[in-house]
Amino acid sequence: MKALVTGGAGFIGSHIVDRLLKEKYEVIVYDNLSTGNKKFLETSIKKIKFIQGDLLDTKTLSKSLENIDIVFHMAANADIKENLKDPTRCLEQNTIATSNLLEAMRKNNVKKIVFASTGSVYGEPNIFPTPENAPFPTQTSMYSASKLACEGLLESYSEGYDFQVYIFRFVSIMGERYSHGCVFDFYKKLKKDRSNLDILGDGKQKKSYLYVQDCINAIFTVLNKSKEKLNIYNLGNEDVINVDKIAETICKRLKLNPKFNYSGGTRGWVGDSPFILLDIKKIRSLGWKPTLTIEQCIIKTLEWIKDNEWVLERN
């Protein structure tokens, strides 16, 4: 089996690559290295084919899809906080990029795709934990709007061209190779100033996080067990943590005692959902469950960043 991984040099994408190699797939990574990092492919680079390509470059993309059996589409602009500064970026790098990918697949008769979506497509739901069939959501960020648009495209390719589609709506993922998000930001800030920690919002936002290896296991569990034409699964942990508690966990581990300074408001940024907790009954029914709690996940992430401080400079 031959797999192409878009964003395969990224945080989650590179773990997909490792897993695919373990499962004896032939692997092609397609990455423009805008946020991905070849260091994440250190252990795999000799066993894969790496193509430095952009999803907006339809010619290179189409050529790369020759004889592929399955696509893992992990490439995305995931810069949620800054998306209002450049509102068309998510449309281009997520929605149009995904359309390009689907067209290239169609032309090459590649009909199976795994897509990294997001729990933020639920907007600010009224139901917690939020199930896959929650009420029709409204979008609060360019990022979530662009990911929802991708889901719609994938679904219509499934209906119209008989694609087999796997959509995963992720909570935030942490673990080895984690290179953006609040644990990353907090660590970086504390390196600069050990006595102060700026926190976006009021620190009370409640989020759910999942360990990257649990995420990868979940994806492959679904691939093995769920064979519908269209498969949509939430992916998250059973519980939530608030931002204050994340900061406290980090500070305790680093043996620091900074003053917390809040930017204020109930949201970290415009479009930030103050409470994210996904219902994971559907995927749990396939036998998968998370192995790490959120706190274990934070500590594992922190240890990895401490051992790989080069990652701080790049992002």
Next chain:
Amino acid sequence: MKALVTGGAGFIGSHIVDRLLKEKYEVIVYDNLSTGNKKFLETSIKKIKFIQGDLLDTKTLSKSLENIDIVFHMAANADIKENLKDPTRCLEQNTIATSNLLEAMRKNNVKKIVFASTGSVYGEPNIFPTPENAPFPTQTSMYSASKLACEGLLESYSEGYDFQVYIFRFVSIMGERYSHGCVFDFYKKLKKDRSNLDILGDGKQKKSYLYVQDCINAIFTVLNKSKEKLNIYNLGNEDVINVDKIAETICKRLKLNPKFNYSGGTRGWVGDSPFILLDIKKIRSLGWKPTLTIEQCIIKTLEWIKDNEWVLERN
């Protein structure tokens, strides 16, 4: 008050123009005339400013939005049946076009928009009549996927840039200036061959239709009475009709008795939803209700086509 109407030379758009003139708006029509028709503006053309422009031409678009108070965004690629032949067309002409419009509005500080969405964003729902907060839908056509993507963009502009947004999810609209859809197709076919009528699907698909003047009244009722930042309303009739009954109503009126030939299957085309009935409780609570039944609506439409057969040649 100064309004810009995209697709203002189209079926519904031109009726919006007439209504805006009655309400003493200054009106600018922005239309590329790809499916719109200047004949629909015959009675209004001297009172409006007409710009022949494309939504993909961002320069002309941005200039056209200077000093506008409200935008009615009715322009769209509405060719649902053929969308699989050219799957990126809906993305370009609906999603990217809408993103361009929103960006041009933002740059010109225009923050109020009315958007023509579609009941097909509900995919194939399980709940009838289908309310605005139906379960998270999956898309079955490029058309509905592109419209859902537009809704997401509008919502994130509302959240991120404080736009006031009115989204209307329409059933099929009929009436004067109707120039595509099944009544149109049946009439055209019967003019060619009075003794045979080809019908897509099995004739049992149940759809809801609304008279265009009821549609326009509904939009202005909501504009006058609903003042939220984000306003989403279904727009339809209380009942449904099946395709066979539409064909029979037309044949009876035309005093014809053709043989019905079915293409077969429960859908007219891939992605066709076999049952559309929207819940209109929300808009009815504002005091609006449809004045014509679906059958009255069909007959009115038929009479208009008979008096305006030039429209058959163009489409």
